[in-house]
Amino acid sequence: MKKITILQTSDIHGSVYPINYGNNENVNVGLGKIASIINQERHLDDQLLLIDNGDLIQGTPLTYYSVQYLQNEQNPMVRILNYLSYDAAVIGNHEFNYGMNVLSQAVHESKFPWLSANIIDAKSKEPYFGLPYTIKEIDSIKIAILGVTTHYIPNWENEQNIAGLAFQDALQETKKWVAYIKEQENPDVLIVSYHGGFERDIENGEPTEKLTGENQGYAICQEVEGIDVLLTGHQHRSLIGNINGVEIVQPSNNGQMIGKIVLTLNEKNEIMHKASELLAVDEIEADEYILKMTAHFEEETQMWLDQPIGKIEGDMVISDPLLVRTSDHAAIEFINNVQMDIAGVEISNTSLFNDASPGFERNVTMRDIISNYMFPNTLKVLRLSGKDIKEALEQSAQYFSLNEAGSIEVNPAYIYPKPQHYNYDMWEGIEYVLDIRNPVGKRVTTLNYKDAPIQLAGTYDVVMNNYRAGGGGNFTMFQDKPVIKDIPMDMTEILVNYIRERQTVKATVNHNWKVIW
Structure with a gap:
């Protein structure tokens, strides 16, 4: 038997240090603590996949201060993900909040691909960020990772921050690209990382919100053939489960937990078993090196906050x-x-x-x-x-x-x-x-x-x-x-x-x- 371990972060929202910036009290959040879990998991399996599902670069005073006053330095969130050897990240809706220059710089600085099949160049009609999907190989197992993003972004974002972009329906583009990947790549495992959530109760299928198209996770599981794993986010929920044979996970927000999915395959690379869990950071100490990597960002941010x-x-x-x-x-x-x-x-x-x-x-x-x-x-x-x-x-x-x-x-x-x-x-x-x-x-x-x-x-x-x-x-x-x-x-x-x-x-x-x- 073979094993694939997938770790997923989502909706980190610029959280690195385990603190509440309103009062500087300690709280169980942040990439510092998440990094400690990643290191623990790597001791168990050094060939795991590590994916961020979006809403990474915005959300704390640290990220705000860095884009406003430290533009000439590498994005602190990207620096951390590079160090942790992430395999891929997905564009989230909040990635656009600071404007395209900040996002483009973050993408350029990354040692991993940013994926989003349904965010396209309005003129060329090609995926704007280059790669709709990426291929990884672990233990002779071919793994495809497709990235898609909630297409509801134009309803929220400033027009100048998304000028020149078009947002295609996430469900329809997932159907198109999954079919393409299966035909052209023939992967053993197909993962969709979707910066969006669930529009229906994952147990009974009853609508949990107005069906606007903002969240289409349930429909993706039901209507798209060939997906093995659906990584989700956007809603800040804590979810694991299986919908129509698709293993799903959503690991809350701000680095409170990380999603883990383990796939067991036979020697023919056929999936025999799927299991998902959420690993909380509650009892975890933050990784000191991660905190040191962003220490000067944090020190300057704290001085600025006390002005x-x-x-x-x-x-x-x-x-x-x-x-x-x-x-x-x-x-x-x-x-x-x-x-x-x-x-x-x-x-x-x-x-x-x-x-x-x-x-x-x-x-x-x-x-x-x-x-x-x-x-x-x-x-x-x-x-x-x-x-x-x-x-x-x-x-x-x-x-x-x-x-x-x-x-x-x-x-x-x-x-x-x-x-x-x-x-x-x-x-x-x-x-x-x-x-x-x-x-x-x-x-x-x-x-x-x-x-x-x-x-x-x-x-x-x-x-x-x-x-x-x-x-x-x-x-x-x-x-x-x-x-x-x-x-x-x-x-x-x-x-x-x-x-x-x-x-x-x-x-x-x-x-x-x-x-x-």
Whole structure:
């Protein structure tokens, strides 16, 4: 019998050190710990395959600082993957966040191929990053690794970051390329590494989200003949299993765990058995050499994070995320005010991105900015109808549900299979009430602008982040609306400039909206 071991990372999001950058407390995350597991596995089998499934180069202050201030140095994430001898990586949607120059540099610096069969050059129609798949051989076993990426990226990403690219349907391109690989390469093992997740429950096939095409993992397993292993990501879920004979794995995010699949083959190179597991980093010490490789990046990042920016007068601290999302809060009003100020408009929306956002203490540093606004978003001003605004509020109102006791809670659909707190918006510049006792679609009971009812056929200019402006989070009413102004500056930089110019910012709450139940 022969054995193939496949190790998969996914959605590392720039995490190297086992720390929370908001407070520098130790947490069980990061490539440092993942590297220790990889080394342990290599002691057991030195011919294993090592694949990253995307969303590697963006996500922490370390990666943000490196692309903003250390552009002439090798990308720290690529440096680590080169050292660990990765066999391949897949382009994830967040790879584009810092622009094509940063991504192209990362690809150029890599000693391994970046794969994505369905991201193509809009003119030549060829895979933009060169290789749709790669071939490896272990113990006379021929292994094909095909890379594909969720094609939903144009709904989120800034247009200038993906100029010249076309995103083909991931499912259809997987069908095409798997058939091509089987005919042309005749591999013994065929692995698809898909930066996307599952649109259906992997056990019973029931839909777990709106079938937008963002996640097609279940359909790939059911509809594409000849796949032995499907590596997935994007959803930040912890999954192992087998769908229609295809072994699947998804290893969470931020380097909390690594996926492991072991294939057992006979002497004819026929697969006899498949087994998958997730190896958590909880009890693992970080590899000291990996930490040393990026030590100067980390040291400079920490100094940058502790730079004083200005002061807050009043209370902008967040202690209860649900309270923030059900009644106007100074931290949210502040971000909306900043957006309206730079955009020169009177209406804005934003989110409390996750439950760990701490708000702002009296003395504001860069660490506080990053802790509250962790995405490299830019801003757009859209011209919307009153009807669009009302539909957007109804979409947000789905975030809430009532339990059996009649108390408000977060709709489970926004928690499972992936937390989506960032898909609930709070608005400034309009007055509104959401009544969660009403059926979905009829929860907006008050909607005014300047003390008068909003006109459904009227037009209003609204500033929001680029993710939402593209319709991200099922806000389809925003898609293809006129863009009145594009503000390409990173939102963290906008927040810093706003505070520095004023030195002291007063916390205000005008109670322009509320949620009732």
